[in-house]
Amino acid sequence: MTVQLSDTLTPHQSVTYFFDRAADCIGLDDEMRDVLRGSYRELSVQVPVRMDDGRLMVFNGYRVQHNGARGPYKGGIRYHPEADIDEVRALAALMTWKTAIADLPFGGAKGGVQCETYLMSESEKQRLTRRFTGMIAYILGVNRDIPAPDMNTNAQTMAWMMDEFGKRYGHNPACVTGKPVELGGSLGREAATGRGVVFTAIEHAKRTGVPLEGARVAIQGFGNVGSWTARLIAETGARVVALSDIRGGIYNEKGIDVEAAWTQQTLTGSIVDLEGCDKLSNDELLLLDVDWLIPAALGGVIDSRNAANIKARVIVEAANHPVTPVADAALGDAGVTIVPDIIANAGGVTVSYFEWTQNIQQFRWEEEQVNEQLQKVMRKAYADVASYAENKSLSLREAAFAIAVQRVARAANLRGYV
């Protein structure tokens, strides 16, 4: 049974809703639908960790491998209280469609541990990461499944994962991506998702004539993705008027000094007290009268409650699934263009692919080469989707899912899955 539009869809039902629409659009047969709708493998583990004060805390951990028809499973590891099995399942499926749109030789996977990292010390995070890695290691591997960072994980997390994996199977840096450069990480990986978001926005601006130069931009989230997006979009001449993090938002009609926000974040752990800016809430940021809105934090932030009040004309999804299906439909009807997550934030996994190939070849690319190749991949992904959307009168999301599902179905067919 296909998922029907509703206000109460879970993250996985939301992603499946878009999949079902794409399957209808391309006339996918029922057997292939059954294969591509669900996950190939879902591993749930109990992760007991001895905390610094001697208490034992037991966390829930997951690794979901959605589909591997096009190559090894690939996807980040998220540490967040809401990273339950449904959320991880949804994010794993999105990775399959994202790697297909970017035409990378990977499948899709995602991992998560339900925990509050801001309450944990570095040594607690290290023990958690090592324990979790040990528990899922037997389904990982350079040619099986390659993790990367996501929310509340970073290059340090990947270094611990690589080390723990190496204890069991021998040192092999290609077993994770997003590592520190000193351990075989790729130059340009840290900025890659944000850089890809901005490359996509530039392509969209060129194709539609909606200018970036002088445009007012609001960005929710100032972590890895949001901060690099802000920095790089400011370089295009756009005016970043609002930024936020988990503690709240800041607003300056004349444009925020993004480098000063970066310094503020480094010094204080948050941007909220940046001088010369007004304060606003994360909810208010989404409703600002801006030209471009870029959610770069959590999923589901634009839903049936606030969609009608969104004033931006273009939304670029730097976060994964920030717009629910009901909101997606309402915004489409209202003439708001959405550049979907599976194109817009594919820059991270693209440079992860470059890192993986560099590690396998035991060779390092210059950062310039990384950024040039990233731009090529993002340009092609956007152009493929925009042309398909124009030819078939579809939204960019409908077109992106249709192309991705077609590519994965073709690979699954060639392999004889069905």
Ligand code: NAD
């Ligand atoms: P991060 O942990 O580095 O940063 C998250 C940011 O969001 C922080 O600024 C945090 O303060 C803010 N935040 C957290 N909860 C919030 C809330 N309730 N309201 C407002 N802001 C909140 O994470 P990230 O790696 O930048 O990931 C952000 C999004 O981008 C996620 O949806 C992730 O799945 C997606 N993404 C990340 C990558 C990557 O390479 N890191 C790649 C593709 C997609």
